[in-house]
Amino acid sequence: MKVLILIGTRPNFIKVTRFKDVALKLFPDVKISIVHTGQHYDEKMADIFFSQFKLEPDHYLKIKPASPNKQIAEIMIKLEELCEITGKPDLLIVPGDVNSTLAGALFANKAGIRLAHLEAGLRSFDRTMPEEFNRIVTDELSDIYFVTESSGTNHLEAEGKPIEKIHFVGNTMIDTMVAYENEIDASDVLKEYNLQSEKFVLMTMHRPATVDNKIEFEKLLHLIDSLSDRYKIIFPVHPRTLKNAENFGLHGRISANKSLICTEPLDYFAFQKLIKSCAFIITDSGGIQEESTYRKKPCLTLRPNTERPVTVDTGSNTLLPFDMTLILNTISQIEKGNYKKGNIPELWDGHATERIMKIIAAG
Helix, strand or coil: CEEEEEECCHHHHCCCCCHHHHHHHHCCCCEEEEEECCCCCCHHHHHHHHHHHCCCCCEECCCCCCCHHHHHHHHHHHHHHHHHHHCCCCEEEEECCCHHHHHHHHHHHHHCCCEEEECCCCCCCCCCCHHHHHHHHHHHHCCEEEECCHHHHHHHHHCCCCHHHEEECCCHHHHHHHHCHHHHHHCCHHHHCCCCCCCEEEEECCCHHHHCCHHHHHHHHHHHHHHCCCCEEEEECCHHHHHHHHHCCCHHHHHHCCCEEEECCCCHHHHHHHHHHCCEEEECCCHHHHHHHHHCCCEEECCCCCCCCHHHHCCCEEECCCCHHHHHHHHHHHHHCCCCCCCCCCCCCCCHHHHHHHHHHCC
16 A cells, blocks of 8 residues: 655654654555655744654755745656656645645645645634635545544534544644654753753744734733743744744844844754743644643744644643733733643554554554
């Protein structure tokens, strides 16, 4: 049985690290090939992750930086060319909700290839987010749904998807964290940036609603300034965030704050060590809500919604609007020990990949 897994961005790399090992050890009749589109194409955004995981993609499509339409079209064309050379797979797996995900789903539909969506059924119900459309369309085209949390099952059932095709398997992102725990612990990132455990804040902010608007960006800097008197703040900066800071004339204000440590995108082990060691997290990102929930680490997500509600309902994540009073009051609860402890969601146990492979091998 031939299975292609299509990946394109760092968050999706993290979701597929265990598939080849599990297939080799437990399901030798299933041949896994990984295709990297190149959507995240530079060394810091891609190559270092593969090096750390000792995971070499079998095929690189090497798409060029371009608009979403052009990238999606190029991925579809190059997937067709790949399949003409290697033969069609029996199944294509697309993880997540990025442009590579949608491109793979569209290609599979037109090529008559069975499609499985990893992280199926997640919904933010926010139509301003491009990812929401990617999720919805991919699920409409899928034949198999691998679900990370109960909300995914509920959404898919409400949309009329066949219950026998929906599989609650857990979270493969957690599989990677569990498998590489020793390497995470061994990271020297705290020493590198002179950080003390539980004495610093980890921040990731990159969504357009925050960093593509000068007024919102200035609000973010105001929040950083308000925390700088008692915390170091380590901020791995997304390239677009850095570009916008320069365009808005705010870069000088960032560099003047001696408690703010801005870094380039970090390798996986270093970033996970920061999650594990920080006092709390401030973010607008997706995956870190899940990673912090597994660590039971307070995470303040500055968004009006989340496609991962289990991180709020069960885990240690809190959704907040960008309201300084609310944010600072919640941080005060963390500091006083009054913040919720959170629990690890069901089946987030490091074995989701095995459950998925068992379903695939059964046909």
